[in-house]
Amino acid sequence: MAIPLAWIPDVPMKRIICHWTAGSYHAGPEDLAAYHFLIEGNGRLVKGNSSIALNSRRVKAGYAAHTLNCNSGSIGISLCCMGGAQEQPFHTGNYPMTAAQWNALVATVAELCTRYRIPIGPRTVLSHAEVEINLGIKQRGKWDISRLPFDPGCVGAGACGDRLRRDVAAAMGTVPQVVPVSRGLPIKQVVEKLTEILIKGLAAGLNTLIREIIKRLT
Incomplete structure (x- = not known):
């Protein structure tokens, strides 16, 4: 999955918090206002109303x-699902x-x-249900x-949460591990580093590859 560049501004961010909307499989107006990204029932990624830059x-x-x-x-990502769900005794509503939503979540994260x-860790990649325990920030009975x-x-x-982090770590094995190209390097070293990026990035898709090259050269 390649997120459009316009959706991911170049600003510092610390963590990713994953949620579910407790609604239907489609993103509604309230959902779009609350999250940066939403994943609908078929796995489609939708951009929320707010730019990530506003949370930086x-x-x-x-x-x-x-x-x-x-x-x-x-960064807030929410799966459009679990409307009418009950925690105890558990009922899905x-x-x-869906598995398609989970797979899309893993790829997006x-x-x-x-x-x-x-970095992937319990304080940096987590669900809303983990915020109170992992970050010590009181929440209001959230179980997503x-x-x-x-x-x-x-x-x-x-x-x-542990499964999410494991799955994300496994998915990142397919993302090119590029080496930053610093300003002032001799042209030979720049070419060598770009060659490495190209070789490792072919499997990740053209959009990701172009973005990484631009990011390392600017």
């Missing part, structure tokens, strides 16, 4: 308010999370981690994502 460092007017007291430096140089309807054996915020 101190939040600015119009930012995506996706997580209580934890929006500064946080009429819009259970992997690309964002690469773009923003966010602590169940995976397509994988009933994965139960609890920690288990789901």
